[in-house]
Amino acid sequence: MRSKLLLSGLLASVMIVPVFAQPAPAPAPPPAATPAPTPTPMATTGQWRASKLIGLNVYNDQNEKLGDVNEVLLDQSGKVTGLVIGVGGFLGIGAHEVMVTMDKLKFVNEPVRAAATTTTTTAPTPTTPGGPATTTTTTTIRPVRATTEKWYPDHAVLSGATKDSLTSMAEFKYN
Numbered sequence: 001m002r003s004k005l006l007l008s009g010l011l012a013s014v015m016i017v018p019v020f021a022q023p024a025p026a027p028a029p030p031p032a033a034t035p036a037p038t039p040t041p042m043a044t045t046g047q048w049r050a051s052k053l054i055g056l057n058v059y060n061d062q063n064e065k066l067g068d069v070n071e072v073l074l075d076q077s078g079k080v081t082g083l084v085i086g087v088g089g090f091l092g093i094g095a096h097e098v099m100v101t102m103d104k105l106k107f108v109n110e111p112v113r114a115a116a117t118t119t120t121t122t123a124p125t126p127t128t129p130g131g132p133a134t135t136t137t138t139t140t141i142r143p144v145r146a147t148t149e150k151w152y153p154d155h156a157v158l159s160g161a162t163k164d165s166l167t168s169m170a171e172f173k174y175n
Helices: 002-020 163-167
Strands: 057-059 065-074 080-087 096-100 105-108 113-122 134-141 155-158
Touching: 065 163, 080 163, 096 163
Parallel strands: 057 155
Antiparallel strands: 057 065, 065 080, 080 096, 105 155, 113 134
């Protein structure tokens, strides 16, 4: 009895194997008259990436850095209600966090003028003893970003604010 079962199983497997070995049918060629659709870029005018806003520097009117954006707050409909700005601290430790509404911030795409200056002084030469020393001062400016970078602003300006005025505000607490 066992030999009959074993023989019939072997016979069945020999008959099934050629079915699996058949090549798959060739796919139908696409019609020649229809061109392939070209992807169209999405309109991004006026849109910013929230991930790029986090870490954005916030300055006052005198180009003094106040802090940076730590969080973007949304309501249940997805509308931005405010930004949490970390003031003071070192590397995010000990920062005083305050919430500022979007209407108080002005977003700027131009770089902030750097306060770094380079001064070169030369001493009088031996041929002109007692002659005046020359001094050259150069102010450096951060390079302007390309116009194709429209996904986030360069920095934000909070008018009329100082670090002291922000640290005297009520601290924002995450509940």
